[in-house]
Amino acid sequence: MNFINKKTISVALGIAGLLLPQFIGFEGLEPAGQLALGIFLMAGIFWICEPIPIFATSLLIILLQVFLLSEKGLFAGSLLESGYTPQSYKDFYGTMASPIIILFLGGFSLAASAVKFGLDRTLTRFLLKPFGSKPQFVCLGLMVSTAVLSAFMSNTATTAMMITVVLPIIAQLKEGDPFKKVVALSIPIGANIGGIATPIGTPPNAIALAALRGQGIDIAFSTWMMLAVPLVVIMLILAWRILLFLFPPATDEFKIQLDAKINTSPAAIISYIVFGLTVILWVTEKLHGISSSVIAFLPIAALPALSVLDKKDIRGFSWEVLWLVAGGISLGLSLQHTGLASWIIDQVNWSSLGSLGLLIVFGLVAYGVANLISNTVSATILVPLAVGLGVSGAAGADFNMGISIVTIGVVVSLSMILPISTPPNAIAMSTSVIESKDMAKAGIVVGVFGFLITLGFSLLYWPLFIK
Amino acid sequence: MKKIYILCVDDEPEVLLAVEQNIADLEDTFPILTAESTAEARTLAKQITSEGNQLGLVLCDHVMPGENGVDFLIELDKEDAFNNTRKVLVTGQAGLDATVKAVNEGRLNHYIAKPWKAEDLVAIAKDQLTQFVIRSKMNPLPYMMCLDAEKLAEYIRTDGSVTDR
Numbered sequence: 001m002n003f004i005n006k007k008t009i010s011v012a013l014g015i016a017g018l019l020l021p022q023f024i025g026f027e028g029l030e031p032a033g034q035l036a037l038g039i040f041l042m043a044g045i046f047w048i049c050e051p052i053p054i055f056a057t058s059l060l061i062i063l064l065q066v067f068l069l070s071e072k073g074l075f076a077g078s079l080l081e082s083g084y085t086p087q088s089y090k091d092f093y094g095t096m097a098s099p100i101i102i103l104f105l106g107g108f109s110l111a112a113s114a115v116k117f118g119l120d121r122t123l124t125r126f127l128l129k130p131f132g133s134k135p136q137f138v139c140l141g142l143m144v145s146t147a148v149l150s151a152f153m154s155n156t157a158t159t160a161m162m163i164t165v166v167l168p169i170i171a172q173l174k175e176g177d178p179f180k181k182v183v184a185l186s187i188p189i190g191a192n193i194g195g196i197a198t199p200i201g202t203p204p205n206a207i208a209l210a211a212l213r214g215q216g217i218d219i220a221f222s223t224w225m226m227l228a229v230p231l232v233v234i235m236l237i238l239a240w241r242i243l244l245f246l247f248p249p250a251t252d253e254f255k256i257q258l259d260a261k262i263n264t265s266p267a268a269i270i271s272y273i274v275f276g277l278t279v280i281l282w283v284t285e286k287l288h289g290i291s292s293s294v295i296a297f298l299p300i301a302a303l304p305a306l307s308v309l310d311k312k313d314i315r316g317f318s319w320e321v322l323w324l325v326a327g328g329i330s331l332g333l334s335l336q337h338t339g340l341a342s343w344i345i346d347q348v349n350w351s352s353l354g355s356l357g358l359l360i361v362f363g364l365v366a367y368g369v370a371n372l373i374s375n376t377v378s379a380t381i382l383v384p385l386a387v388g389l390g391v392s393g394a395a396g397a398d399f400n401m402g403i404s405i406v407t408i409g410v411v412v413s414l415s416m417i418l419p420i421s422t423p424p425n426a427i428a429m430s431t432s433v434i435e436s437k438d439m440a441k442a443g444i445v446v447g448v449f450g451f452l453i454t455l456g457f458s459l460l461y462w463p464l465f466i467k
Numbered sequence: 468m469k470k471i472y473i474l475c476v477d478d479e480p481e482v483l484l485a486v487e488q489n490i491a492d493l494e495d496t497f498p499i500l501t502a503e504s505t506a507e508a509r510t511l512a513k514q515i516t517s518e519g520n521q522l523g524l525v526l527c528d529h530v531m532p533g534e535n536g537v538d539f540l541i542e543l544d545k546e547d548a549f550n551n552t553r554k555v556l557v558t559g560q561a562g563l564d565a566t567v568k569a570v571n572e573g574r575l576n577h578y579i580a581k582p583w584k585a586e587d588l589v590a591i592a593k594d595q596l597t598q599f600v601i602r603s604k605m606n607p608l609p610y611m612m613c614l615d616a617e618k619l620a621e622y623i624r625t626d627g628s629v630t631d632r
Binding site for chain 1: 624626630632
C-alpha cells in the first residue's frame with residue numbers, strides 16, 4: 001500500500017490547518033479565535049479536498065467545537081481567563097434541531113410520502129400536459145415541471161425522477177437531433193434553478209436563512225418565495241431560450257406518453273392532503289402568522305401518525321444532508337462569537353470596493369467555488385464572512401448584509417458548468433447524449449446571465465423586502 | 468474507488484474470447500477477468516476481494532474438467548464477500564437437475580443457453596450489473612452511463628443514494 005496519496009495528503013493538510021494558529025499565533029486574534037480559525041481551516045480543507053464525505057466534516061466541526069470552544073470543553077477555564085465567554089455546548093448540538101433544520105425535515109417528510117405514492121410522477125404528467133407536443137414547448141414544460149418539484153423536493157431526487165421520464169423521449173428522437181441535448185440539459189438546469197424558489201428547495205437556502213435569522217432578520221416562507229420566485233421564472237424562461245438557441249431542434253413534433261395514473265389508496269390520499277395543506281400553510285404564513293418551522297412539524301408528526309410513513313421511510317431521510325447543514329450553521333456560530341469572521345474581514349481593506357463591488361466579489365467567489373465544490377459548503381464558508389462584514393461595519397453604511405447573504409445563497413445554485421458542479425448535472429450526463437462541453441456551454445451562458453440578473457434583483461428588487 | 472469486476476469461466480479459450488469480445492464495451496467501467504477452470508476462477512475471485520475490489524458478475528460454463536460450474540457457483544455463494552455477486556450460467560450442457568441445484572442452492576440469477584446472441588449477452592450482463600450496484604447499495608452515478616440508467620435513476624429517486632450537496 002502506498003500511504004502517500006491524495007487522501008492522506010488532504011488529511012495531513014487539514015490537521016496542519018487545525019494546528020497552524022496554535023503555532024503561529026495570528027496577531028489580533030484572541031485564543032478562542034485562534035481555535036476557531038484552526039477549525040475553520042481544517043473544515044475548509046476537508047470540504048474542498050474531500051478526504052472524508054462532506055457531512056462527516058460537518059460532524060467533526062461540531063465535535064471540535066464542543067471539545068475546544070464550549071463551556072464544557074477542554075479549554076473552558078483558560079478561555080474564560082482570556083476574557084472570552086465560551087458558548088454552551090447546547091448551542092452547537094442545538095443546530096441540528098434549529099428551526100431551519102426542522103423546516104427541512106418537514107420537507108423531507110413530504111418528499112418521502114410523495115415518492116412513496118408516486119405523487120411526484122403524477123404531478124409531472126399533470127404539469128407537462130398543457131405544454132403539448134411541440135419540441136420547444138415540451139422543453140419548457142420539462143423545465144417548469146422539474147423546477148416546481150425541485151422547489152419542494154431535493155433537486156437530486158427530482159432530477160432522477162425526471163430522467164426516467166425523459167429517457168423514453170430521448171430514445172424516440174432521431175440520431176443526431178440536437179433536441180436530445182435540449183431535453184437532457186433541461187432537467188438539471190430546471191432542478192438547479194427550481195431549488196432557489198422556496199426555503200426548503202435546496203440546502204444552501206438553509207445556510208442563508210439561518211444566518212439571516214442569527215442577525216435578527218426573520219424571513220417568512222412566503223417572503224422568500226416573493227424574493228426568489230420572480231428570479232426563478234425569469235431564469236427558467238431565459239435558460240429555455242438559451243437551450244433552444246444553442247441546440248436548435250430538428251423535429252417539429254413528437255409523441256410524449258403521459259399516462260397519469262393517480263394512486264388512490266387511502267394512505268396515498270392522506271399523503272396528498274397533508275402535502276397540500278402543509279404547502280398552503282407555508283405559503284400563507286403572512287396571513288396566519290404561524291412560522292413555517294412550526295408548521296413543518298405537522299407533516300413530520302402527522303405522516304407517521306397516520307401510517308403514511310413507516311420507520312423504514314424515516315430511516316430513509318437524507319439525515320446526512322441535515323448534518324451537513326447543521327455543521328455549517330454551527331461553524332457560523334463560532335465564526336461570529338469568537339470574532340473570527342470580523343478578524344478575517346479586517347485583513348482586507350474592503351471599503352475601497354464600495355458596496356456594489358463587495359456584492360460582486362462575494363457573488364463571483366460564491367459562484368466560482370460552487371462550480372467546483374458542494375453548493376452548501378460554498379454558502380457555509382462565504383455567508384459568515386458576509387455577516388462579519390456587515391457586523392464589523394468595515395464595508396460602510398450602505399452595505400446591505402441581508403441582501404448579500406441572499407445573493408450568496410442564490411448564486412451557488414446557479415453554478416452548473418461541470419458534471420461535478422451539482423448531483424443533477426452528474427445524473428444528466430448518464431443519458432449519454434450530452435458531453436461535458438455541451439453542459440459547460442449551457443452552464444456558462446445560464447450562469448453569466450443568471451449572475452447579472454441576480455445582481456439586478458439585489459440592487460433593485462430585494463431592497464423592497466430586506467432593509 | 469472500488470472496482471467492480473466481471474469474471475468469465477470456461478474451459479474453451481475460444482468461448483472465453485467470444486464472451487469477452489461480446490461484452491468488451493463494458494470493460495472500461497468493469498474490468499473483465501477470464502479463467503479456464505474453476506480453480507483458477509477461485510484464485511482470481513479471492514484476489515479481487517483481497518485488493519479491496521468487488522466481484523460483480525460471474526459468467527460461468529457448467530461442464531468443465533475438474534469441478535463443474537454449478538458446484539463452483541454454489542460454493543461462491545456461501546462466501547460473504549460474494550453474496551451479492553450476480554451468478555450467470557452460460558452453458559449448453561447443464562441438465563435440469565444441475566440447473567435446479569444452481570437455482571436453489573447457488574441462487575443462480577440467470578441461465579444463458581449456448582449458442583447465445585451477442586446483444587442478449589450484453590443486455591443480460593448490463594441488467595445483472597445494474598442489480599449488483601443497487602443491491603450492494605453503491606453510489607450509482609459512476610455506472611449510470613454504462614448500465615440501465617432508468618433503473619439506476621429510479622433507485623436514486625426512491626433510495627436517496629445520491630443527495631443534494
